[in-house]
Amino acid sequence: MERKIRVLVAKPGLDGHDRGAKVVASALRDAGMEVVYTGLHQTPEMIVEAAIQEDVDVVGLSILSGAHMVLFPKIMKLLKEQGAGDKLVVGGGIIPEDDIQELNKAGVTKVFTPGTTTTEIVEYIKTEMASRA
Amino acid sequence: MGNDGKAKKAWKDEFLKSCSKYESANASGRKIEALYDPSDVASLDYERDLGYPGEYPFTRGVYSSMHRGRVWTMRQFSGYGSASDSNKRYHFLLDRGQTGLSVAFDMPTIMGYDSDHERSEGEVGMCGVAIDSLEDMETLFDGIPLDKVSTSMTINAPAAMLLAFYICVGEKQGVSSDRLRGTIQNDILKEYIAQKSWIFPPEPSMRIITDILTFSSDHVPRWNTISISGYHIREAGSTAAQELAFTLADGFAYVEAGIAAGLDVDTFAPRLSFFFNSHLDFFEEIAKYRAARRIWARHMKEKYGARKKESLLVRFHTQTAGCTLTAQQPENNIMRTAYQALAAAIGGTQSLHTNSMDETLALPSEKAVQIALRTQQVLAHETGVTNTIDPLAGSYYVENLTNQLEADAEEYFRKIEDLGGVTKAIDMGFFQKEISDAAYGYQKAIEQKTRIVVGVNEYVIDDEQIDIDLLRIDPEVEKEQCKVLTRLRSRRDNAAAQAALDELGKAARGTDNLMPRIVECSRRYCTLGEMIGVLKAVFGVYKEPIVY
Numbered sequence: 006m007e008r009k010i011r012v013l014v015a016k017p018g019l020d021g022h023d024r025g026a027k028v029v030a031s032a033l034r035d036a037g038m039e040v041v042y043t044g045l046h047q048t049p050e051m052i053v054e055a056a057i058q059e060d061v062d063v064v065g066l067s068i069l070s071g072a073h074m075v076l077f078p079k080i081m082k083l084l085k086e087q088g089a090g091d092k093l094v095v096g097g098g099i100i101p102e103d104d105i106q107e108l109n110k111a112g113v114t115k116v117f118t119p120g121t122t123t124t125e126i127v128e129y130i131k132t133e134m135a136s137r138a
Numbered sequence: 139m140g141n142d143g144k145a146k147k148a149w150k151d152e153f154l155k156s157c158s159k160y161e162s163a164n165a166s167g168r169k170i171e172a173l174y175d176p177s178d179v180a181s182l183d184y185e186r187d188l189g190y191p192g193e194y195p196f197t198r199g200v201y202s203s204m205h206r207g208r209v210w211t212m213r214q215f216s217g218y219g220s221a222s223d224s225n226k227r228y229h230f231l232l233d234r235g236q237t238g239l240s241v242a243f244d245m246p247t248i249m250g251y252d253s254d255h256e257r258s259e260g261e262v263g264m265c266g267v268a269i270d271s272l273e274d275m276e277t278l279f280d281g282i283p284l285d286k287v288s289t290s291m292t293i294n295a296p297a298a299m300l301l302a303f304y305i306c307v308g309e310k311q312g313v314s315s316d317r318l319r320g321t322i323q324n325d326i327l328k329e330y331i332a333q334k335s336w337i338f339p340p341e342p343s344m345r346i347i348t349d350i351l352t353f354s355s356d357h358v359p360r361w362n363t364i365s366i367s368g369y370h371i372r373e374a375g376s377t378a379a380q381e382l383a384f385t386l387a388d389g390f391a392y393v394e395a396g397i398a399a400g401l402d403v404d405t406f407a408p409r410l411s412f413f414f415n416s417h418l419d420f421f422e423e424i425a426k427y428r429a430a431r432r433i434w435a436r437h438m439k440e441k442y443g444a445r446k447k448e449s450l451l452v453r454f455h456t457q458t459a460g461c462t463l464t465a466q467q468p469e470n471n472i473m474r475t476a477y478q479a480l481a482a483a484i485g486g487t488q489s490l491h492t493n494s495m496d497e498t499l500a501l502p503s504e505k506a507v508q509i510a511l512r513t514q515q516v517l518a519h520e521t522g523v524t525n526t527i528d529p530l531a532g533s534y535y536v537e538n539l540t541n542q543l544e545a546d547a548e549e550y551f552r553k554i555e556d557l558g559g560v561t562k563a564i565d566m567g568f569f570q571k572e573i574s575d576a577a578y579g580y581q582k583a584i585e586q587k588t589r590i591v592v593g594v595n596e597y598v599i600d601d602e603q604i605d606i607d608l609l610r611i612d613p614e615v616e617k618e619q620c621k622v623l624t625r626l627r628s629r630r631d632n633a634a635a636q637a638a639l640d641e642l643g644k645a646a647r648g649t650d651n652l653m654p655r656i657v658e659c660s661r662r663y664c665t666l667g668e669m670i671g672v673l674k675a676v677f678g679v680y681k682e683p684i685v686y
Contacts, residue, residue: 019245019261021334024374024461027574027686028581044684045334046249048257070245071611075260101500101608119465119498120594122585 010134011061015043015052017080020070025097029065032123033130049076053083056092063130066096066113073100073108081112093133097121146175165419165589166377167579168542174534182537187432191527195435197428197540198528199486200451205524210482211489212514213290215457217242217267218501219615221277224267228282230504234511238489239282240290242266243300248335250296250674252667253619262616265501266292270623271665275303276310285313289320290365290455290489295337297324298350298653299669302660305358309661321362321411321455324350327388327560331569333370334682337670340561342677346652347392348399351406353653362411364392365455371569372415373461375577378426379543381415383550384569386433390551391560393442407438408448416478416485417459423478424530425539427454427485433544456482457491463498467593468606471495476513483523484530490514500608567685574686623665630663638662639672646676 014030016023023045034040041059043052056064064084066077077096084090096108097117105116114133117126153172154160161169182188189195192202201207214231216239217224228239244266246258252270253262262268269275279289284307293300301322305315326343329336336343347364354363368385376384389410396406412430416423435450444450458478463471475492482490492510494502502510517523530536557563564570583589590596642655652673659669 019249019251019257019335020265021329023334024574024577028375028578030686031574031578032581042684042686044682069265070261071264072245072260074613099498099500101610102604120591122595123581124585 010038010063010130011041011059012038012063012065012130013041013043013052013056013059013061014065014067015047015055016045016067017047017049017052017076018068018070018072019046020068021045022069022098023067025069026065026067029067029097029123029126032127033065036127036131038127038130049079049083052080053087053089056084057087057089061092062134063093063095066094068096068098068100071099073098074104077108077113078111085112093130093137095126095129097126143177146177149173163588164422165417165580166379166422167576168377168379168422174538176534178534178538179541182541188531194439194447194450196431196451198531200431200453200488204486204527205483205518206527209518209524210487211238211288212236212511212518213238213240213455213489213491214507214511215240215242215292215491216502216507217244218265218609219263219267219611220618221267221269221274222280223263223615225278225280225282227504228278231507231511232282232287234508235515236511238288238290240491241278241292243291243293244268245335247296247666248293250337250666250670252623252665253616254623255667259616262619264611268615268619269300269303269666270619271626271663272303272306272660273622273626273663275300275307279307279311283313284308284311285317290323291321292323294323294326294329294333294335295343296666296670297322298346298656299660299666301350301354301358301361302653302657305657306660315358316360318358319360321365322350323365323367323413325364325367325388325413327391327564328367328370328385330564330680330682331371331384331388332374332376332573333367336680336682338673338677339680340564342673344395344561348395348401349651349653351396351401351409352399353651354409355401355405359409361409362453363406363409365411365413366392367413369413369415369457371573372417372459374573375461375580376573377576378417378419378422379546380550380572380576382426382430382433382543383547385412385414386430386437386547387551387554387560389434390437390442393438397442403438403442403444404446404449407442407444408446408451411488412452412454414454414456414487415459416456416482418462418474418478420477420481421530421536422539422543423481424485425536425543427482427487428528428531428536428540429543429547430454431486432540433547453488455489455491456485456487458482458493460493460497463493463495464591464594465498465604466602467599468495468499468604470593471497472509472513475510476517479513479517480521480523483517484528486528496606496608499604500610503607503609505607565683567683570683571685626663626665635659635662635664635668639664639668642669643672643676646673
């Protein structure tokens with residue numbers, strides 16, 4: 006049997022807005038993926054540890070506090086340092102257009118902004134994972 | 139009803155010939171019929187169920203003259219960057235005719251971390267103003283006389299500390315604490331349920347709250363000590379009925395905690411206020427406010443034995459629904475906000491925040507917030523909405539909806555009681571699951587296009603370029619704020635600060651009221667993080683149940 010895509014949905018930073026993260030987690034689960042949700046207020050270290058321990062293929066980061074330019078690159082750096090730089094990392098939240106290009110450069114391959122459908126997110130992850138297989 | 143029933147059936151047959159959609163689901167998933175008539179409000183008794191404004195059960199409003207006597211307070215939630223950045227914004231808003239202040243704090247302040255704590259990195263001043271100590275609070279209110287303006291502070295776990303800072307600023311301005319007017323949100327139950335900015339576990343959190351209630355009734359009698367909030371419950375994805383039910387259930391839990399702490403209900407209940415969302419379904423929102431007033435009054439009088447009229451009142455602030463704003467064609471948000479503001483005004487709100495069009499993209503720019511404020515001013519002064527109190531009373535539809543919402547709320551109260559009360563239901567993830575299920579349902583309706591969102595799933599502009607100016611927070615704010623803290627710690631009397639912190643710890647381990655100790659710590663320029671740190675060592679921190 007084909008291995009299911011494993012996804013860590015994570016909430017870095019201090020904000021408590023988990024509506025989006027939970028909606029995405031539910032949608033990925035309903036699309037047949039195995040989803041682990043970290044809960045709120047996670048440090049980059051906690052997220053990277055969970056990603057490695059849970060052996061996920063994809064890390065989805067959700068943040069609405071404005072701290073993405075500090076926290077996302079930090080997570081990318083830690084993943085690489087711990088030999089987990091091959092995971093697909095995507096993000097979402099209140100993230101201005103200008104910041105997205107920089108985040109892409111740091112290795113967050115896709116940033117989903119408000120109004121994105123869960124179908125688009127599912128499709129993106131499936132396509133990316135298929136191209137990596 | 140004989141002939142009426144026949145006439146209605148004939149009409150309905152005609153209706154169905156031209157339209158198959160006699161029932162449809164609204165934004166809350168509630169079934170709405172195409173027409174309501176007297177049979178839908180047959181049980182309504184005017185005196186018992188509605189009464190006059192300012193009279194029990196207050197369905198029509200909490201004051202006799204409502205907006206004709208005084209227009210709602212226009213209170214834009216605002217704060218960003220450093221205390222001096224936000225002070226400038228407050229002067230701008232007051233200058234443009236705003237009538238009250240509402241402080242937005244940054245995430246480190248909300249979570250009780252100082253700006254130089256490692257968890258604060260990247261967050262300082264980002265989604266609100268950074269406040270570390272009394273020194274920042276002095277800057278925040280520089281040139282703003284605290285005896286002239288009322289201030290609402292969206293702060294929960296560290297509410298006691300921010301109230302203490304405010305009291306100390308008052309002292310420095312020569313305004314005694316009994317003259318201070320304002321609100322601390324201080325609604326920790328909805329933090330566990332929806333907004334998720336908690337620090338301590340429920341039990342010590344409730345103790346801090348009852349300490350604030352006791353202290354304030356003696357020292358800050360004009361202060362609203364808890365703003366029992368449905369706003370965040372709705373933003374997290376709940377329906378209107380869930381917002382109503384969970385908010386009032388939280389309110390009853392605070393009342394029970396106050397009574398259990400030995401307080402007479404009439405000493406603290408008059409200072410409880412409420413905070414609701416105004417979402418997209420215009421009529422349901424109006425019915426929600428009406429139902430809230432009636433349910434609260436009935437329970438407070440009949441169940442909790444309140445005797446003072448003021449204990450029975452749902453005085454409330456409203457904020458238009460941030461979650462309905464779209465990043466696409468952001469100017470459309472001006473219209474969404476205006477309709478939502480109208481519902482709040484007709485629903486009898488005491489104060490109102492109208493969202494700015496750019497809030498899905500960033501904190502509001504000066505231009506955007508000015509349009510939002512002007513939306514309220516046009517509503518209040520040009521449309522005539524303030525002329526008549528509760529103008530939709532007697533509408534078959536709105537009265538029926540009000541009854542339905544009340545019945546739904548009572549059903550939830552029974553469920554919550556069966557689960558063992560609000561804190562037990564939180565532990566079991568009951569509210570959290572109800573809300574996340576509703577949020578997922580809402581999203582699915584958008585994706586299946588059973589719900590149209592203009593500019594998002596319909597009327598989309600391909601390759602849209604957004605050309606509004608956005609506010610950017612200077613990352614230098616964080617460095618500056620850390621410097622301010624270093625300077626503070628080198629200048630203050632550190633022995634006196636430490637002594638005050640030790641006293642706070644002693645009170646936390648015992649049963650003495652924490653508030654006087656927190657005020658003393660503030661006077662000694664202890665930082666927010668230091669005070670929270672002392673309490674964390676005694677009370678521990680909360681761990682959430684993961685449900686979705």
